Amino acid sequence: MTGTRERILAASTDLFRRQGYTGTGIKQILAEAGAPFGSLYHHFPGGKNELAAATIARAGDEYAQLVAGKLLAGPDIVTNVRDAFVSAGQTLIDTSYADACPIETVALEVASTNETLRLATAEVFESWTVGLTALLEVAGVAAAEARPLASVILSALEGAFVFARASRTTDALEACGEAMAALVRAALERTADATR
Amino acid sequence: MTGTRERILAASTDLFRRQGYTGTGIKQILAEAGAPFGSLYHHFPGGKNELAAATIARAGDEYAQLVAGKLLAGPDIVTNVRDAFVSAGQTLIDTSYADACPIETVALEVASTNETLRLATAEVFESWTVGLTALLEVAGVAAAEARPLASVILSALEGAFVFARASRTTDALEACGEAMAALVRAALERTADATR
DNA sequence: TCCTCACTAGATAGATCGATCTAGCGAGAC
DNA sequence: GTCTCGCTAGATCGATCTATCTAGTGAGGA
Numbered sequence A, B: 001m002t003g004t005r006e007r008i009l010a011a012s013t014d015l016f017r018r019q020g021y022t023g024t025g026i027k028q029i030l031a032e033a034g035a036p037f038g039s040l041y042h043h044f045p046g047g048k049n050e051l052a053a054a055t056i057a058r059a060g061d062e063y064a065q066l067v068a069g070k071l072l073a074g075p076d077i078v079t080n081v082r083d084a085f086v087s088a089g090q091t092l093i094d095t096s097y098a099d100a101c102p103i104e105t106v107a108l109e110v111a112s113t114n115e116t117l118r119l120a121t122a123e124v125f126e127s128w129t130v131g132l133t134a135l136l137e138v139a140g141v142a143a144a145e146a147r148p149l150a151s152v153i154l155s156a157l158e159g160a161f162v163f164a165r166a167s168r169t170t171d172a173l174e175a176c177g178e179a180m181a182a183l184v185r186a187a188l189e190r191t192a193d194a195t196r
Numbered sequence C: 001t002c003c004t005c006a007c008t009a010g011a012t013a014g015a016t017c018g019a020t021c022t023a024g025c026g027a028g029a030c
Numbered sequence D: 001g002t003c004t005c006g007c008t009a010g011a012t013c014g015a016t017c018t019a020t021c022t023a024g025t026g027a028g029g030a
Helices: A003-019 A026-033 A037-043 A048-071 A077-094 A104-110 A115-139 A143-167 A171-194 B003-019 B026-033 B037-043 B048-071 B077-094 B104-110 B115-139 B143-167 B171-194
Strands: none
Touching: A003 A026, A003 A037, A003 A048, A003 A104, A026 A037, A026 A048, A048 A077, A048 A104, A048 A115, A077 A115, A077 A143, A077 A171, A104 A115, A104 A143, A104 B104, A104 B143, A115 A143, A115 A171, A115 B143, A143 A171, A143 B104, A143 B115, A143 B143, A143 B171, A171 B143, A171 B171, B003 B026, B003 B037, B003 B048, B003 B104, B026 B037, B026 B048, B048 B077, B048 B104, B048 B115, B077 B115, B077 B143, B077 B171, B104 B115, B104 B143, B115 B143, B115 B171, B143 B171
16 A cells, blocks of 8 residues: 555654654654554655655645635635634644644754755745745735735744744734734735825 | 853753754763763753753843843834844854754754753743833833734744744845834834824 | 565664763862 | 862763665566
8 A cells, every 4th residue: 555655754744743853763753654664765765864855845735735725714814814823823722732833843953954854944935935925915915025024924923833832822823913914904005005 | 160061051052052952962062062971960960851951041041131132232122123133134144044043943842742841941932022021111112012012023033033044044034124123113103192 | 377566564783862880080178 | 198079081871763684465467
C-alpha cells in the first residue's frame, strides 16, 4: 500500500508542529505512522532532511488552503481577517495549544543551521504572502499597499502564535485580529479616498 | 573564578537563540564557553533544564532592556516604535540573520513538551507586555487600549523575526514597523479626541 | 508458473546525547 | 602548616539518535 508515505508525512507534520525538527526523532515519527524503519528510507532516500523538506512543502500548502478558506468565508475582508485570528485561537484551545502554524517552529530552528530547509520554509512563507497580497488587492487594497499589509498580517499571526502557545491564552490572537482588521479597514478607506 | 557561570550562560544564550533548545548540545555550550563538563553540573545541578530556565530568564531581561532603550531613545513614541523595528532589522543583517529574539525559538519548541520551560518563557513574555503597556500609557495611550496594543506590537515583532530569518530580508520588519507606528498614532489620536 | 520489483521489516552500526562519577586544584580559615 | 570547600577537570556510562544493511513479502506481467 502506498498509504505508508502519506501516513509518514501526516505524522511528521503533526510532530514537527508540536516539537520542532530536532526535537522529533525518526523513530517517533514511524511509531506514530505505524510504519517500519526501512519504509522511510525507501520513500525518502535523503532521510530526515528530505522528509522534513517534503513535510514543510505539503503542510505549507495545506495550511494556506485552510487560512484562505477562512479569509473567503465571511461577508467582507475586514470581518474575515478578524475571524481568521479568532478561529486560529479556537483551534489552539481545542488542541491544548498545540496546533498553531505547522512550520513556524521548524522555520526558526533551521534558519541558521540548515540551508535546504531554510529555503523550503522561505518558499512557503513567500507563497503565503503572494496569496494574501492577491486577496487583499481583489478586496480593494491599493496595489502598492497590499504586499506590505499582507506581510504585517502574517507576521502578526505568527507572532501571536508564539505568545498564545507560551502563555496558554488567546489574548494576543484576539488583539491582533482586531488590530489587523483595523489596518485593513484603514487601507480600504485610503484607496476609496484616492479614487474618489 | 566565578566567571565560568557567566560564560556558560552567555554561550547558551547565543546557541539557543540560533539553534533552539533541542538543537543545542551541552557539549557544544561548554566548548563555546571554554568550560569543562563538571562545571555545568556544579553551577546548574538540574542539568540542561535548569540551565535553559536560567538562560531564558536572563536573556529575557537583557532583551527587554535593549528594546526598552530603543523605545525611549528617540523624539516620540511613534517614531521610536518604527525605529525599533528598523534597528532590529539592522541587527539581523549584521549577524547574518541569526540574532533575533533570544527566546522565541525555544518558546515554540518547549510550549507543548516541557512545562517548566514553557512557564519560564511565558513569564518573560508577560513581563515584556507589562513593560510595553506601561510605556504606552505614559506616552498617552488610553489605559484600556494600552495592553492589547502592546500585545500586537510584540506579536508583530516576533512574527516579523520568523519571516526575516527564513527569507533573509528585513521586509517584514520594515512593514511591521510602519504598521505598528500607525496603530500607535491612531491610538494616541483616539485618546486626544476622547479627552478633548 | 515463475520472475520481477516496489515495498515492508527490523537488526545493527557508529556517533552523539545528557548525566554521573571520581579526582584534583587552590584560595582562605585557623 | 594543613584543613576545608568551592570549583575545575575530564573519563565514562547507558540511552538514544540517524543511517545503513540484509532479508522477506506480495501483487502483477510474461
